[in-house]
Amino acid sequence: MPLPQTEAPGRLQSELMSRGLRMTHQRRTILTVVETAKQHLDAAQILRQARRLDPGIDRVTVYRTLSLLKRHGLIDELDLMHMQGEKHFYERRPQRDHIHMACLRCGKIAEFESDLFDRLKGQIQRECRFHIVVSRLEVGGYCAECRASN
Amino acid sequence: MPLPQTEAPGRLQSELMSRGLRMTHQRRTILTVVETAKQHLDAAQILRQARRLDPGIDRVTVYRTLSLLKRHGLIDELDLMHMQGEKHFYERRPQRDHIHMACLRCGKIAEFESDLFDRLKGQIQRECRFHIVVSRLEVGGYCAECRASN
DNA sequence: TTAAGTGCAAATATTTTGCTGTCAC
DNA sequence: GTGACAGCAAAATATTTGCACTTAA
Numbered sequence: 001m002p003l004p005q006t007e008a009p010g011r012l013q014s015e016l017m018s019r020g021l022r023m024t025h026q027r028r029t030i031l032t033v034v035e036t037a038k039q040h041l042d043a044a045q046i047l048r049q050a051r052r053l054d055p056g057i058d059r060v061t062v063y064r065t066l067s068l069l070k071r072h073g074l075i076d077e078l079d080l081m082h083m084q085g086e087k088h089f090y091e092r093r094p095q096r097d098h099i100h101m102a103c104l105r106c107g108k109i110a111e112f113e114s115d116l117f118d119r120l121k122g123q124i125q126r127e128c129r130f131h132i133v134v135s136r137l138e139v140g141g142y143c144a145e146c147r148a149s150n
Numbered sequence: 151m152p153l154p155q156t157e158a159p160g161r162l163q164s165e166l167m168s169r170g171l172r173m174t175h176q177r178r179t180i181l182t183v184v185e186t187a188k189q190h191l192d193a194a195q196i197l198r199q200a201r202r203l204d205p206g207i208d209r210v211t212v213y214r215t216l217s218l219l220k221r222h223g224l225i226d227e228l229d230l231m232h233m234q235g236e237k238h239f240y241e242r243r244p245q246r247d248h249i250h251m252a253c254l255r256c257g258k259i260a261e262f263e264s265d266l267f268d269r270l271k272g273q274i275q276r277e278c279r280f281h282i283v284v285s286r287l288e289v290g291g292y293c294a295e296c297r298a299s300n
Numbered sequence: 301t302t303a304a305g306t307g308c309a310a311a312t313a314t315t316t317t318g319c320t321g322t323c324a325c
Numbered sequence: 326g327t328g329a330c331a332g333c334a335a336a337a338t339a340t341t342t343g344c345a346c347t348t349a350a
Contacts (some may be wrong), residue, residue, distance in 0.1 A: 138286050
């Protein structure tokens with residue numbers, strides 16, 4: 001009996017299992033949703049999508065799983081400058097940190113990787129003697145399209 | 151009749167007045183609390199301190215005033231890596247942006263200014279053609295003291 | 301004078317907790 | 326078999342809204 005959501009095992013699932021955590025059907029479903037998301041999802045959206053794969057899944061299980069993934073550093077929690085209320089958004093932790101740019105006019109979220117960002121984190125670690133575990137750089141402003149169409 | 155909280159008019163109060171907004175007693179009180187805070191305060195702490203100056207002040211007024219100040223770019227809203235639940239913290243917008251470092255062990259918040267940070271924002275504006283209005287860089291990790299005492 | 305602002309009550313939004321039954325290992 | 330996990334209900338936390346009264350300008 002093939003489980004469709006195991007077709008793309010991804011890193012999250014194997015990471016969790018390698019840490020000795022139980023791989024339940026619900027966790028597998030939530031991991032699949034997060035891993036295959038095309039955009040940043042909040043808890044309510046993750047619940048909705050997970051219920052399409054497993055209608056019985058509970059909201060609380062989503063919160064507990066997101067919390068677990070966050071504790072293990074497998075996902076990052078974003079605020080996206082609080083443009084849409086106070087919800088949090090989640091994404092798989094990337095290989096290399098990136099910056100989130102939130103357009104205050106059209107709401108689009110763009111991402112950007114930068115050597116300067118990596119160097120800045122290095123500077124913080126050295127000069128402040130601060131060991132960075134997680135970092136989040138979000139900027140709010142106006143994207144090229146919105147600036148042009150003003 | 152001298153109003154003690156007007157003794158340090160600061161920038162916030164004159165900024166608001168220069169924008170044609172009404173300077174009520176409650177706003178003056180809240181501005182004073184935010185301007186003279188020694189650390190980052192959340193809405194509940196701001197309410198508590200404001201009530202010491204004006205016992206009748208309402209929680210809703212605090213929220214509405216913080217929202218106003220935020221809209222006008224006079225204060226910044228921080229999450230401090232969600233270390234203490236999901237509350238938000240507020241600080242007067244500084245002349246020059248700084249980074250917030252939150253120690254995951256002792257909870258201390260340190261601040262850091264950096265040319266690299268300024269250059270990174272410049273790079274984002276140029277290369278992404280994104281006009282930055284507000285930015286927030288928060289890092290979570292372990293401070294020098296906590297690393298030493300492990 | 302009067303529109304903006306305040307307080308109060310209630311609602312909304314988001315996340316967490318306690319407990320009992322279930323399932324992964 | 327058993328301890329970790331899920332579901333359900335309820336609570337906790339944080340913030341917002343509607344409306345009538347008050348006040349700054």
